Amino acid sequence: MMSNAKTSLLECPVCKTSHVPIKSPIENGVCASTCLYCGHFFKFKVTTPVRSEVILKVNGKEYTVDKSLDPATSLNEFLRDKRISMGTKYMCKEGGCGVCVVMAASVNPSTNDIERKAINSCMCPVFMCDGWSITTVEGLGSQRDGLHPIQDRLDKYNGSQCGFCSPAQIMNMYALLLNDTKPSKQEIEDAYDGILCRCTGYRSILDAMKSFADSKCSPTDIEDLETKTCRKTGKPCPGKCSNPATPKPERPLHLVLDSAQWFKPTTLTQLYDLLNQYKEKDMRLVLGCTGFGVYKDIGPWNYDILIDLHGVKDLYQIATSPQLQIGANVTLTSMMVTLSSCDLPKDKYPYLAECVNYIQRIAHTNVRNAGSWAGNLMMKHKHPEFVSDMFVMLETVRAQIFINGSTSVTANQLLATDMTGKVLTHVILPSFSANTVVKFYKVAKRSQNAHAYVSVGILMTCDANLVVQEKPAIVYAGISKTFTHATDLETFLQEKQLSDPSVIAKAIQILSKEIVPEADLLAGSIQFRNSLAVNLFYRFAIFMLGDKLDLRCRSGGFPLERPLSSGTQTYSTKTEEWPLTEPLLKVEGKSQVTGEAVYINDIAPAPGELYAAFALSHMGSAQLDSIDSSKAMEMQGVVKVLLAQDIPGVNNAMPSPYLPEEVLCSRRVMYAGQAIALVIAGVSCMQDRL
Ligand SMILES: Cc1cc2nc3c(=O)[nH]c(=O)nc-3n(C[C@H](O)[C@H](O)[C@H](O)COP(=O)(O)OP(=O)(O)OC[C@H]3O[C@@H](n4cnc5c(N)ncnc54)[C@H](O)[C@@H]3O)c2cc1C
Ligand code: FES
Ligand code: FES
Structure with a gap:
């Protein structure tokens, strides 16, 4: 009989793999199971429940995440592949552009408060979202049921041009207003440091959002902002439902996925047990999971064991007495709030405001909402070349960083410390003379x-x-x-x-x-x-x-x-000629601000659909003697490699009067990165050759 009472996970006595108890009790809580890995049959007794499935809510509707998914599957992929939210867009998939922003609500295990934040869904593994409640642009309003005040404001201010970034701009403001119904213009502008807009030049977006800082234009209370979504249908249902978007408290979790095991311990004891048990394995601790936006090797797809730290209450602890102590799970945003709001004497902590200003220059609001100081420091540990501002900050102020709750090191000493099977637990920021x-x-x-x-x-x-x-x-x-x-x-x-x-x-x-x-x-x-x-x-x-x-x-x-930005828009109009030259709201605005506008990658692939990618020159200023496309043609799914000679008519990408530029290089390579061939492939190797 084998049972791990501390972690509530089962360890196979032969291969030592941990399992979730999956059989129902057969007698007095004693169950029987077969090891998923080595096939050994064993009996066990379960003392506390461990869940083995991830359940999250999106716009109030519950979804169970399919365990056949890759551990790296992002919330963004989940929302889009299941067609739950096509209004949530993607572009860079590494935290750089911000078009994927959604509002995530989760319970802070330390305070039991519900935290609502705008995060980049492209960097958030969906398996991390157990118990979370996600709101997307569809959860706010629609053309049919009426626009949410933020959607309406962006539409009225002409804040969408192509509209691709609009859902993210709206969700960012939604999260901001849920946390503070009366933000200042400066706070609003500061929150817009992470979502790029390629079209508008930002003036109209910022004007729309800053209008919420004007008390005459702000919603009267938080109720006006909360989404009202039907529990059963998941569709907007203003005023008739009780709030379905409440997240669930963190619960222990163990998932046996195809390529990795995913654990979510809820106590330090469970965490230390797991670290000890798997220290020899390829293991990664997961918190904000924003690190792979910078280094791909810390992406969740590269590990056998993934340990999600979100459930561990002790890692969120913040204390100001006897010393200023901040837990490892505290995000960069929460760290800023703590340092700016704690009422510690300025003559002992003369540097806290300077730290807040510095943290505000790390990444952007949405990364800071998810990413922790500990994750940032551990990125520097793994990649010493990483230009870590958190390292600079903590090393400068001679902070003491704690490993496994006991050993303390400086940030510099941490770089030389073997962290295998260990976890950062908290940091102490020291006091100085005035x-x-x-x-x-x-x-x-x-x-x-x-x-x-x-x-x-x-x-x-x-x-x-x-x-x-x-x-x-x-x-x-x-x-x-x-x-x-x-x-x-x-x-x-x-x-x-x-x-x-x-x-x-x-x-x-x-x-x-x-x-x-x-x-x-x-x-x-x-x-x-x-x-x-x-x-x-x-x-x-x-x-x-x-x-x-x-x-x-x-x-x-x-x-x-940098002062608060401002801008004005002027245009000439002849009122006597109206409706000609009369300024109008653009027709597509409402479909764009509701996320209903359909873009090319929102359309599901058609059967037999093909994809194309350019093959680029690695050399600049070179001469192309010949191209051998036979290796590319042997690859699974490749149906054609197009070369310059396949282009009908003139091989020129530039319209007159500009100087001609070849679509595909025919002989003289002008620069490294110039397109040489276009490789066309389908997902199925069964596709007929063109
Ligand atoms: C677009 C973008 C811009 C950025 N700009 C900046 C910048 O200007 N300056 C800057 O300094 N940084 C910048 N960053 C880095 C950012 O601050 C970090 O990605 C973030 O702080 C990492 O925290 P995380 O919780 O997401 O860590 P994760 O990605 O979850 O983890 C990162 C690493 O830390 C380990 N880890 C996490 N928690 C612990 C723990 N408690 N104990 C031991 N190991 C742990 C993980 O195993 C992993 O190896 C940027 C990131 C992005 C995506
Ligand atoms: S897709 Fe660019 S930040 Fe998420
Ligand atoms: S990207 Fe912002 S409107 Fe086009």
Whole structure:
């Protein structure tokens, strides 16, 4: 007889695989089962229930997730493949574009509060959504049953052009208003850092959304915003249903999938047991699962054992006494809220506001709503080249990071720690004296939603004469895999007076030598990153010198403040000619804001449908001698490889008067990435050759 009372999972005595008890009791709770892996027959006694299926709600209707799905199946794929929500779009599938945003409601096991957040459905594995309640654009309103206030507002402000991003823009605002019915214009603009719109230029979208900041235009209360969806049909049913969108508390779960096992423990003891049991296996802990938006190797499809941390109550704990402690499951958004709202004395924690501003520049709202500080740090652990702003932040403020609840390390020490079979549990942010200054600087391609070229965090304690009291912390990311601290500069600055110009000149000299960026094609050039790293320190020095400097230099110490955006639209109209030239709402607006507009990839594939992909040149400025397409033709499903000579008429993609550009390269390759062939294939190898 075999039973694992602590985890409620069954361990096969022969192959040690864990199972969910699937047979009903035969006598006094004793059951019999056959191991799914090795076929061994064994008996067991179940002490507490473990569920083996994922049930989630979408727009109030319950769905059970099919266990034959791949563990990597995203919520987005689930919603679209099952045709539950075709209004939820996709594009990049890596958290970059935001068109897949939906509202996810789940219960925080620590507070028992329902948390509602706008997340990227493309990065959220559907097996993670057990007990969650998802709202998509279809759950808000429709042309038939009437538009939701947010859909109506976007339509009236002409905030949709092609309309592809509109459902996501609406769901983002929906989640924002559910959390705060009276957001300011700045808060609304800040929340729109993660959803790209290729058409509108954002003015009309932001105007529509910011109109909710005006008390005259905002919905009177939360009831006006809640979706009303029929429990039975899942269709909008304004006012007649009790709220069906309530998520369920986190429950233990074990799924035996075709290619992996998925566990969701609910206590630290269960978690440690699983970590211990599977430490030799290919195992991944899952929280926001946003990491694979940056590194594909941490995608859920690469692991045998997936352990979802969402159920573990202890990992959500936040405490401000005796120390500021934040659990590993706390998302970047919740961390910002905690640091900005905790009433800790400013003379002991003078740096919290600076941390909040810095976290706000990590990724974008929707990634921050799902992703945790612990996940970010562990990405740096796995990929030391990752330009992790969370690493810079925690290492600068000398945070203590706890492994398995007991061992504490700094962020830098964590990078050298073997984390096999271990979990980060919490972080403690220390207190400092009031004369300690902490500053973070990040320079990236854009102010929001962009990885840094170089990030730096500086912690320095000076006396009233600007003499550096103890060894400062000067922490960089974006230089190389191994460079974290500017140690030479840190050592030099001890007991030096910052107001002495020769000290700053010498510091810059030391730093310029110490910063040796690694070549990286995707990052800025070596020279650029070196001078950037030095200049960011110089900005810090200017900040510290403050009014000791002449007025002309002082502004260099402060970040550029971007004011709230605004725009106006003007057009000429002749009222005497109306209805000609009369401004009208566009006809497609309502179908776009309700997610009912159908785009090409919303149409189900027709039988025998074929797909095409360009084969690109890996070389630029080259000559094409010949093309051998025989290997491509041997591949399953390939029906044709089209070359330049197959193009009827003129092989030119550009209309007059532009210079001609070949559709498929015929001889002279102009640049790497130029299309050489078009490979056409169908899903079935049974398709006839063209
Ligand atoms: C579009 C985009 C933009 C981004 N921009 C930035 C940026 O500007 N700056 C920046 O610093 N980051 C950026 N990121 C990274 C982002 O912050 C991280 O993806 C996120 O914080 C990871 O958290 P997660 O909970 O989703 O981790 P997951 O993806 O769930 O996990 C990541 C890794 O951490 C491990 N892990 C998770 N929790 C624990 C734990 N408690 N103990 C041990 N291991 C654990 C997992 O096993 C996995 O290996 C960006 C990400 C995206 C997708
Ligand atoms: S599809 Fe681009 S963020 Fe999800
Ligand atoms: S992508 Fe935003 S309206 Fe076209």
